[in-house]
Amino acid sequence: MQSFKAATPTNPDMFCHSSFFLRGDDCNGRNQARFSDLGELDHPAAAFHHDDAVDLSPSSIFSLKSSNVGVVATGLHYGALNTSIGATEIVSTGTGCLDTGQFMYQKGTTFGASLGNGHIENWGESGLADNSQQTDTSTDVDTDDKNQLHGVQHGAIITVDSVDQSKTKTGDQKILRRLAQNREAARKSRLRKKAYVQQLENSRLRLTQLEQELQKARQQGMFIASGLSAEHGHSIGNGALAFGVDYARWLDEHQRLINDLRSAVNSHMGDNELRILVDAVMAHYDEIYRLKSIATKADVFHMLSGMWKTPAERCFMWLGGYRSSEFLKILGNHLEPLTDQQLMGICNLQQSSQQAEDALSQGMEALQQSLVDTLSSACLGPTGSGNVADYMGQMAIAMGKLATLENFLHQADLLRQQTLQQLHRILTTRQAARALLVINDYTSRLRALSSLWLARPRN
Amino acid sequence: MPMGSDPMERVVKLASESAIVIFSVSSCCMCHAVKRLFCGMGVNPTVYELDQDPRGKDMERALMRLLGNPQAVPVVFIGGKLIGSMDRVMASHINGTLVPLLKEAGALWL
Numbered sequence: 001m002q003s004f005k006a007a008t009p010t011n012p013d014m015f016c017h018s019s020f021f022l023r024g025d026d027c028n029g030r031n032q033a034r035f036s037d038l039g040e041l042d043h044p045a046a047a048f049h050h051d052d053a054v055d056l057s058p059s060s061i062f063s064l065k066s067s068n069v070g071v072v073a074t075g076l077h078y079g080a081l082n083t084s085i086g087a088t089e090i091v092s093t094g095t096g097c098l099d100t101g102q103f104m105y106q107k108g109t110t111f112g113a114s115l116g117n118g119h120i121e122n123w124g125e126s127g128l129a130d131n132s133q134q135t136d137t138s139t140d141v142d143t144d145d146k147n148q149l150h151g152v153q154h155g156a157i158i159t160v161d162s163v164d165q166s167k168t169k170t171g172d173q174k175i176l177r178r179l180a181q182n183r184e185a186a187r188k189s190r191l192r193k194k195a196y197v198q199q200l201e202n203s204r205l206r207l208t209q210l211e212q213e214l215q216k217a218r219q220q221g222m223f224i225a226s227g228l229s230a231e232h233g234h235s236i237g238n239g240a241l242a243f244g245v246d247y248a249r250w251l252d253e254h255q256r257l258i259n260d261l262r263s264a265v266n267s268h269m270g271d272n273e274l275r276i277l278v279d280a281v282m283a284h285y286d287e288i289y290r291l292k293s294i295a296t297k298a299d300v301f302h303m304l305s306g307m308w309k310t311p312a313e314r315c316f317m318w319l320g321g322y323r324s325s326e327f328l329k330i331l332g333n334h335l336e337p338l339t340d341q342q343l344m345g346i347c348n349l350q351q352s353s354q355q356a357e358d359a360l361s362q363g364m365e366a367l368q369q370s371l372v373d374t375l376s377s378a379c380l381g382p383t384g385s386g387n388v389a390d391y392m393g394q395m396a397i398a399m400g401k402l403a404t405l406e407n408f409l410h411q412a413d414l415l416r417q418q419t420l421q422q423l424h425r426i427l428t429t430r431q432a433a434r435a436l437l438v439i440n441d442y443t444s445r446l447r448a449l450s451s452l453w454l455a456r457p458r459n
Numbered sequence: 460m461p462m463g464s465d466p467m468e469r470v471v472k473l474a475s476e477s478a479i480v481i482f483s484v485s486s487c488c489m490c491h492a493v494k495r496l497f498c499g500m501g502v503n504p505t506v507y508e509l510d511q512d513p514r515g516k517d518m519e520r521a522l523m524r525l526l527g528n529p530q531a532v533p534v535v536f537i538g539g540k541l542i543g544s545m546d547r548v549m550a551s552h553i554n555g556t557l558v559p560l561l562k563e564a565g566a567l568w569l
Contacts, residue, residue, distance in 0.1 A: 345555070352552045355499045363492025370488060404488055407530075407545075411489075414546055418553040425554075 215248055218310075239298025240308070246291045247308055250284075257281050258440045265433050275429045281436050282424055289417045293410065296320070300406045310450035313443070319360060319412035324353040324419035327439055334438045335431050345426040353419045360415070364408055367401060374398045466517035467525070474536035477505035478566035482522060482534045484510045490533040493545050496552070502566050504535075538564030
């Protein structure tokens with residue numbers, strides 16, 4: 001969406017956005033109706049220029065034919081919208097005002113309804129229908145030969161009076177009244193435009209905010225929505241938030257590397273090039289372990305809780321991450337054909353990773369048991385017989401035990417990292433590429449499962 | 460044993476007396492994990508609980524200096540040679556070098 005500056009037109013007589021300001025000289029140089037045309041509009045001579053529009057083309061250009069009011073309205077394009085309005089003679093209604101009642105911005109169609117002999121414009125969805133829509137330039141209309149070009153942000157506007165007719169006919173009074181009406185209408189139109197632009201700006205900001213929230217929520221599962229259980233309003237810590245951002249970025253990059261790897265495998269790329277891609281993925285895995293290490297020191301409970309993973313992943317998590325032995329089982333038959341030596345290597349790896357996981361799990365159980373013992377020790381009994389010193393002492397011991405949690409989480413991550421590296425050593429380049437793809441498929445399906453589950457219709 | 464003996468010397472001496480030696484502290488959970496690891500492999504390590512040894516404190520300090528780590532325990536010796544803490548033990552198990560070492564030291568058959 002382009003950000004429009006809702007600036008007040010500098011020339012109050014020109015109904016146009018400052019950035020789409022038609023230069024007076026250009027305007028006056030126009031003698032003929034201009035049709036909206038993307039190419040033309042982008043042309044510097046079009047005298048419309050806008051800051052950073054990508055898809056938008058400037059809009060309407062009006063020109064008055066010499067003794068007539070010829071207005072060409074061109075719509076501003078929104079995105080892919082192509083609007084073109086044929087030049088029409090704009091002719092005023094009896095009062096010299098153009099009834100713009102029916103201009104609604106329609107996508108993909110030429111918009112603008114023809115009123116009587118002419119029409120124009122429109123103004124976004126606010127449906128500025130205003131019977132007395134006129135530019136103030138009607139004051140300039142007095143000069144017959146002057147060409148007026150008015151730029152408007154969204155649509156073309158306007159019209160002009162068939163000045164020459166009124167001049168001779170009805171007399172000054174009518175003219176003055178009409179001019180006043182014109183000014184009034186233009187003023188109202190400007191205010192509406194301003195309001196509309198403000199609305200757009202707000203929506204844009206809101207959109208950015210929502211996108212950020214969505215990203216955060218995605219990383220943290222439903223952490224925000226589900227509330228913070230034990231934390232009594234203590235909000236998610238900086239370390240946790242920082243990791244959430246890092247992890248999201250890491251996932252995106254990982255997906256990109258995997259996609260490159262996948263197309264390389266499918267296109268039967270040579271081993272040397274493939275190895276580079278495989279090594280890139282492996283190095284990128286090292287990166288996540290580095291990030292996890294930092295985050296664990298900052299907030300071990302957050303990392304252990306797995307709130308940074310999707311719900312389904314979290315359910316099958318082990319000590320702050322996936323189970324290496326599980327991944328090896330998943331790889332199972334996908335690695336064939338394997339040499340005998342490779343087969344032995346894989347089996348040994350499966351066994352040793354399983355043993356290491358079991359050992360760490362038992363260590364964790366011992367930790368939990370030890371905490372239970374400490375927190376339920378006799379001196380802290382309900383009779384209140386324990387004194388404060390005992391209490392503080394026990395708490396200090398418990399704190400020391402909790403500190404070893406970081407070490408366990410660290411060892412678990414090391415285990416995961418080392419298992420991956422050993423796998424890389426055992427396999428050929430092509431096998432390693434396949435293995436990485438299989439693992440990625442599994443985890444992304446698990447993540448997709450989480451999304452589906454969260455979005456399932458409930459009765 | 461003489462009273463003034465160097466704690467490090469004692470460590471080395473004890474480490475060389477068995478095929479696999481673990482220096483531990485009874486309340487340390489990571490020590491528990493490393494013990495479970497070896498048991499799970501069918502190995503029977505010799506464990507010295509430093510908190511139950513009169514000179515344990517000194518030995519702990521000596522080990523801290525040796526490892527360059529405030530965490531003195533667990534530390535594993537195989538065949539009298541220093542292997543290291545939990546991370547080193549696990550790494551060597553994963554990369555396949557632990558089992559040959561154990562076999563070489565006679566701690567593991569098959």
